[in-house]
Amino acid sequence: MSTTEQLQPTPSPVPPMQGALTTRINALPGWARWSLAATVGVFVLSFVQEVSGTSLLTAESTSRAMVRWAIPILLAGLGGLFAERSGVVNIGLEGMMILGTWFGAWGALNWGPWGGLIAGFVGGALGGVLHAIATVTFGVDQVVSGVAINILAPGLARYMSERVFSGMTGGSVSQSPRVNGFDKFTVPVIADVLGTIRDWDVFLISDMAGLLRGFVASVSIFTVLALLCVPFTAWLLWRTRFGLRLRICGENPWAGESLGVRVFGHKYIAVAISGGLAGLAGAYIVLELSGLYRGGQTTGRGFIGLAALIFGNWRPWGVLAGAMLFSYPFGLALVDFDAQRSGVATRALLLVIAICLYATAVWLWFAQRRDDKRREQMLASTSTGYSSPTASWMNMLGALGRAPSGRLSALAAILATISLIWYLATDRAAAWLPNTMPYVLVLLVLVFAAQRLRPPAAAGIPYRRGEH
Amino acid sequence: MKAPLLRRIALAVAAPLIAAVVAILISSIVLALSGSDPIETFKTMLENGTRLETMIDTLNRATPLYLAAVAAAIGFRMNLFNIGVEGQYILAAFAAAVVGAHINLPGPLHVAVIIATAMLVGALWAGLAGLLKVTRGVSEVISTIMLNFIAVGGIVAALLPHVIEDPTAANQGTPQIPESGWLPDLNGIVEIFTREILRGRRLTGVLVIAIVIGIVYHIVLNRTRFGYDVRASGMNPTAARAGGVPPKRMILLAMIGGGLVAGLVGMPEILSDTHAYDQGFIQGLGFAGIAVALLGRTTAGGMAIAALLFGFLDSSAAILQVSDLASSEIVVIMQATILLVAVIAYEVVNRIKQRDEVKRASRMAGVTA
Numbered sequence: 145m146s147t148t149e150q151l152q153p154t155p156s157p158v159p160p161m162q163g164a165l166t167t168r169i170n171a172l173p174g175w176a177r178w179s180l181a182a183t184v185g186v187f188v189l190s191f192v193q194e195v196s197g198t199s200l201l202t203a204e205s206t207s208r209a210m211v212r213w214a215i216p217i218l219l220a221g222l223g224g225l226f227a228e229r230s231g232v233v234n235i236g237l238e239g240m241m242i243l244g245t246w247f248g249a250w251g252a253l254n255w256g257p258w259g260g261l262i263a264g265f266v267g268g269a270l271g272g273v274l275h276a277i278a279t280v281t282f283g284v285d286q287v288v289s290g291v292a293i294n295i296l297a298p299g300l301a302r303y304m305s306e307r308v309f310s311g312m313t314g315g316s317v318s319q320s321p322r323v324n325g326f327d328k329f330t331v332p333v334i335a336d337v338l339g340t341i342r343d344w345d346v347f348l349i350s351d352m353a354g355l356l357r358g359f360v361a362s363v364s365i366f367t368v369l370a371l372l373c374v375p376f377t378a379w380l381l382w383r384t385r386f387g388l389r390l391r392i393c394g395e396n397p398w399a400g401e402s403l404g405v406r407v408f409g410h411k412y413i414a415v416a417i418s419g420g421l422a423g424l425a426g427a428y429i430v431l432e433l434s435g436l437y438r439g440g441q442t443t444g445r446g447f448i449g450l451a452a453l454i455f456g457n458w459r460p461w462g463v464l465a466g467a468m469l470f471s472y473p474f475g476l477a478l479v480d481f482d483a484q485r486s487g488v489a490t491r492a493l494l495l496v497i498a499i500c501l502y503a504t505a506v507w508l509w510f511a512q513r514r515d516d517k518r519r520e521q522m523l524a525s526t527s528t529g530y531s532s533p534t535a536s537w538m539n540m541l542g543a544l545g546r547a548p549s550g551r552l553s554a555l556a557a558i559l560a561t562i563s564l565i566w567y568l569a570t571d572r573a574a575a576w577l578p579n580t581m582p583y584v585l586v587l588l589v590l591v592f593a594a595q596r597l598r599p600p601a602a603a604g605i606p607y608r609r610g611e612h
Numbered sequence: 613m614k615a616p617l618l619r620r621i622a623l624a625v626a627a628p629l630i631a632a633v634v635a636i637l638i639s640s641i642v643l644a645l646s647g648s649d650p651i652e653t654f655k656t657m658l659e660n661g662t663r664l665e666t667m668i669d670t671l672n673r674a675t676p677l678y679l680a681a682v683a684a685a686i687g688f689r690m691n692l693f694n695i696g697v698e699g700q701y702i703l704a705a706f707a708a709a710v711v712g713a714h715i716n717l718p719g720p721l722h723v724a725v726i727i728a729t730a731m732l733v734g735a736l737w738a739g740l741a742g743l744l745k746v747t748r749g750v751s752e753v754i755s756t757i758m759l760n761f762i763a764v765g766g767i768v769a770a771l772l773p774h775v776i777e778d779p780t781a782a783n784q785g786t787p788q789i790p791e792s793g794w795l796p797d798l799n800g801i802v803e804i805f806t807r808e809i810l811r812g813r814r815l816t817g818v819l820v821i822a823i824v825i826g827i828v829y830h831i832v833l834n835r836t837r838f839g840y841d842v843r844a845s846g847m848n849p850t851a852a853r854a855g856g857v858p859p860k861r862m863i864l865l866a867m868i869g870g871g872l873v874a875g876l877v878g879m880p881e882i883l884s885d886t887h888a889y890d891q892g893f894i895q896g897l898g899f900a901g902i903a904v905a906l907l908g909r910t911t912a913g914g915m916a917i918a919a920l921l922f923g924f925l926d927s928s929a930a931i932l933q934v935s936d937l938a939s940s941e942i943v944v945i946m947q948a949t950i951l952l953v954a955v956i957a958y959e960v961v962n963r964i965k966q967r968d969e970v971k972r973a974s975r976m977a978g979v980t981a
Contacts, residue, residue, distance in 0.1 A: 235753065274952075282956045283963070287693050287753065291902050292952040299944025306939040307646045317941075447757045454754060580766030583758040590750040 174378065174461035181465065183352070190351040192495045200479055200489035201496075202351035204342070207358025210468060210475030212432060215370045216241070216425035216442075218467035220449025221456065222377050223268075223421035225463055228453065229381060230414030231394035231602040232279055235290030238446030239297030240271035240419040244426025246301040249437030250308065252323035252430065260323060260431050261366060261424065268423015269416045271297060276415040280408055283606040302439055309437070320437035323430060326364035335361045366432055370424070377460040390414050394600035397607045407607060422446060451586040457597050470582040477578030487572030493581065494567035501560030504592055508553040556592060619968070627961045631954035638953075639946045648938035656935055657928040664806060666927055668813045674916075674923030675822045676877045676894075680901020681919055682829050683734075683874035685910035687752070689833065690846040690866045696741055696756025697874045698898025699763035704734040705878025706768050709889035710775050712789040712882065722793040723883060727821075730875035730882070737763060738871025739864065746860040752867070764895075772889075785890025795883035816884040818876070825873060830912035842866060877901065903951045909958065922947055 169177060186202065193201040200206050220237045227234035234240075244264040251263025271293055278289040302317060309315030314322060338360065341353035359371070381387035390410050392400035397407045425445065430437050448470055455469070456462020473493060480489040640650035660666050680697050687694030708730035717725060741759055744750040773779075777787040795817035802815055833839035844852040845862050853859055877897050882889070904922055908915030929943040 278952060278956055282959050284955045284959050288906055288955050289952070291695075291899070291906070292948060292955065295899065295903055296945065296948030296952065299941055299948055303642070303646075303939055303941035303945055306941055317939075444757075444761060447761075451754055451758065454751075574770060576766055576769040579769070580762050583761040583766070586758050587744070587750070587755060587762075590754065591744060591748050 174459055175375075178461045178465045182468075186352050186355060187348055188496055188499055190348050192492050192499070193351070194347070196488075196492040196495060198489040198492050200476060201492060202354050203479065204354045204357045204361065205479050206472075206476050206489075207355040208362070208475075209358075209478045210471045211358055211363070211367060213474045213478070214467040214471035215367055215428050215432070216445045217449045217452055217471060218464055219370055219373065219421045219425035219428065220446050221452035221463035221467055222373055222460060223418040223425070224450050224453040225377065225381075225418075225458060225460060226390075226414045226421065227272075227275075227418035228458060228603045229394045229600055230390050230411045231397060231600060231605065231607060232276070232411055232415050232418075233286040233290065233604045234272075234275060234415065234418050234422075235287050235450070236271065236275050236293030236297075236446075237290075237418070237422045237449055238442060238444065239290075239293040239295075240268040240275075240422035241426040241429075241442045241446045242297040242301050243271045243419075244268040244423030245430050245437050245441060246304055246320075246426075247423065248427030248430040249320040249323055250304075251427075252325075253312075253321065257324060257326045257366075257431055261427050264423045264427025264430070265420040266423070268426060269420035271423070272416040272419020273412070275419065276412045279606065280411045280415070283608060285606070286604055298439065301437075305437065305439070318439040320430075322436050325431040325435065326366050328362040328364055330362055331360040364432055366428055370428065371464075373421070374460050374464045381460070386410075391600070393607075394602055397602055401609065408609070411607070422449070425449070448582060448586075451583075454597060454599075455586065455589050458599055470585060473578040473581040473585075477575075480578075481575060487574065487577075490573035490578050491567060491570055493578075494563050494570075494573070497581075497585075498560045498563035498567060501556050501563060501588075505553045505556035505560060508556060508592070509550070512550055512553065552592065559588070616968075616972075623961050623965060627954060627957040630957045631950055634953045634957075635946055635950040638949045639942055642945060643938055643942060646939070648942075653932070653938045653942070656931065656937055660928060660931045661924055664808060665813050666924075666931075668802065668815050669927040669930075670920060670923040671819055672813075672816050672880065672923075673926045674919040675816055675819045676880050676897050677900055677904050677922055678822050678916060678919035679818075679825060679873055679879075680877045680897045681904035681908060681915040682825055682912075683870045683877065684898075684902045685829070685905040685908075685915060686842075686870040686873065687866050688846075688905060688910050689842050690862060691849070692745075692863060692866055692870075693753045694738065694741070694756055694867060694870050695753055695902065696738060696759050696898070697870070697877065697901055698896070699756070699760030700734040700737045700871050700874035701877035701898060702893065702895065703737050703763040703767060704730040704875035705882055705893065706771070706786075706889045707733040708875075708878070709786045709789065709882050709887075710771075712793045713787040713888070716790060717792060719792045722790070723795055726789070726793055726882065727876070727879065730879060731872045732875070734873070734875025735868045735871035738867045738874060742864040742867030745867070746863050760898075768889075772891075777888075783890050783892055785886075785888045785893075787888065789882070789887040793883070794887060795879075797884060814884065816880045818880040818883060821876060821879070825876065826912045826916060829873075833912075838865075874898070903947065907951050907954050921950070 169180070172180070189201045193199065220241060223237055223240070224234055244267050247267025248260045248264030250260075252260025255263075275286075275289055275293055278284040278292075279286045305315070305320060306317040309320045310317055312321050314320075335357060338353045338357040342350050342357060344350050379387075381391060389400065389405045390413075392403075392405055393407050393410045393414070397405075401407050426442065429441055429445075434441055449467070452463050452466030452470060455466035456464070473490070476493065477490055480487060636654070640654075643650040643653055661670070680701065683697045683700070684694055708726045711729045712722070712726040715722065715725060737759060738756075741750075741752050741755045744755045745752050772784070772786075775786050776784045778784070797814040798817055798819060799814055831839075833842060841852065841857045841862060844855065845857055845859060849859060852862075878893070881894055886893075900922065904915055904918045907921075908918035925943045925947055929940040932938055932943065933940040
């Protein structure tokens with residue numbers, strides 16, 4: 145919750161505490177804001193690439209690996225978006241994804257890749273409906289129900305594979321026979337143009353073209369569909385009547401009900417879609433990443449999807465950005481740790497992190513100074529003779545806000561220095577580093593930005609008809 | 613006026629009873645659908661369960677589950693969803709195994725140092741999540757999940773290669789802890805009661821620690837000022853704050869307390885089983901412990917029963933695997949169904965209770981008016 149929001153209701157002459165640039169950026173639509181952030185990110189990557197003698201940071205292969213790794217996280221994150229926007233916390237995404245892997249493999253074995261895709265969606269949606277029955281109809285605590293589904297799903301999947309896959313050739317209790325995924329294709333004109341620009345070898349522009357080419361060259365239709373889910377979700381939730389009603393359920397279901405919104409119905413649909421998207425994520429893992437169902441193959445991607453949701457501030461473009469950001473270290477590691485080059489490019493990521501943290505430190509420091517200045521102005525304008533209740537409340541708020549900001553700035557600088565020293569002291573990164581980086585990134589983002597995030601107001605609160 | 617006492621008792625037993633019946637029903641249907649004989653399967657499980665070896669196996673399995681449940685429950689009582697028991701106990705067990713193998717102390721002291729290390733590491737890791745929550749408002753659900761990944765995939769994976777004993781072994785692990793750091797088993801006590809000589813199975817000594825922890829948990833929560841503050845903060849944070857309970861300190865203390873207990877979860881393995889941390893170290897106890905805590909309604913006794921139930925089910929999975937009657941995976945389905953049905957049943961009973969309360973209040977108000 146930002147200070148701005150708390151200040152707005154009070155009749156104060158002071159404008160919201162934001163710089164002109166921040167205001168202008170915030171006025172942009174989601175996709176534009178995140179494109180801007182991505183451009184800045186690519187700039188840093190290109191710069192570091194020049195410094196540390198690797199070409200992998202902005203390579204097309206890295207980008208393709210990142211995208212393939214990101215899709216399950218993205219789909220899970222969008223699943224979480226649907227559920228939480230309707231006011232239901234869905235910690236069971238992981239379990240629903242596991243159901244999706246089993247059903248995806250089963251569907252693909254019977255009816256080919258499209259069958260797998262649809263079966264995965266349906267399987268995940270069944271998990272979602274179970275979650276909805278527990279949380280919406282019976283009002284069970286949403287985290288509790290999610291944890292139960294996370295325990296149920298792997299057991300169920302294992303049981304069903306024991307019954308179905310063990311009898312098949314190549315199948316066993318823990319894995320299915322191999323399944324065929326979708327064919328790969330390259331988007332004709334765009335890929336060629338991007339390829340040409342990449343080969344110019346111009347700083348930043350060619351790097352960006354290389355990264356973008358990973359999105360359009362030798363991709364499968366499943367990847368494209370998953371990426372299209374982002375604008376579709378943005379349109380469905382923010383531009384349609386259904387979306388408005390669904391979001392009301394997550395912000396203020398009591399008001400929604402008084403306006404005639406069927407809260408229970410919308411929550412059911414939202415949580416079922418949520419499970420379905422998580423199931424799609426599972427089907428993607430089976431069809432595109434591993435080529436078979438295997439027990440435990442989701443490896444916590446549902447939870448990372450949840451983290452991407454929070455990183456993206458409960459918005460679809462933000463979820464996409466989070467999914468890409470968290471997958472980048474994995475994608476880079478997949479390319480980086482194959483042959484002789486092991487760990488050189490991953491080590492360069494430490495420098496990227498150091499730069500980003502230093503930037504955070506500087507930004508926090510300036511933000512604090514700006515806030516201080518505004519506070520002084522505010523004091524000068526309000527403390528004319530007497531102190532109004534509003535003014536003293538503002539002073540209190542200011543005193544609360546000041547101290548942590550400076551300390552945070554220092555913390556960011558310290559962490560940045562650690563990262564820089566680590567970068568300078570090593571030649572190549574250890575294999576465990578990329579496996580940890582996304583999670584550390586999530587924590588860093590939450591530490592430095594937690595107060596700016598705004599979850600749906602009624603998420604996590606069981607809703608009962610006619611209460612409140 | 614109806615007999616409220618009878619109704620109250622009926623409501624109290626209803627939830628676990630309904631959960632058990634529905635869970636058995638659902639697993640029977642699943643068994644029947646997949647071509648197994650449900651009655652025969654349950655009979656085999658029960659017959660096996662009454663054997664002494666199975667009972668000891670059940671207790672051995674229930675001990676870490678109970679500790680994990682208590683660790684999670686401390687947070688739950690304050691509406692803190694500490695999902696991080698998993699990472700806390702694995703990190704703690706790893707640290708304890710390394711420290712235990714590298715020191716040489718006389719008997720009880722050695723064990724004490726190992727236990728203290730584990731508890732300390734668990735508390736530190738949990739305290740980190742608490743610190744993030746109170747200083748930066750980071751949701752403990754997300755931070756503990758992330759810390760789980762960092763602990764297991766990062767710290768342990770990074771440090772394990774530096775402490776392994778034999779790099780060529782198939783199952784790489786830390787060196788074994790010397791015998792002075794082993795906790796004696798409880799077979800002697802069991803043999804006094806049963807007059808049977810136990811072969812093969814050994815009842816873990818950590819059971820005693822778990823019982824002590826359970827008693828301490830119960831007393832601290834129900835008989836001390838601190839426990840009152842914890843429960844008050846969980847039931848009504850606003851009221852607790854108004855009553856002078858510092859919310860931030862309570863969150864930090866609850867996380868650290870949970871971490872202290874979480875550190876003990878890996879101890880049966882370290883102190884009385886493998887005496888080392890290897891790549892096959894038991895995982896997933898943290899999440900199972902959450903299930904046990906929820907099933908046992910976070911009370912010391914309830915969680916003990918739930919842990920024994922889960923321990924028994926785990927133990928019968930092994931038998932089912934051998935017996936060829938049914939797939940052993942049915943056990944996990946039963947556990948999850950019991951949990952899901954139980955939480956729903958608790959919620960329904962809770963609503964009926966609340967409705968009764970409202971009725972009673974309105975009746976009394978009607979009488980006095």
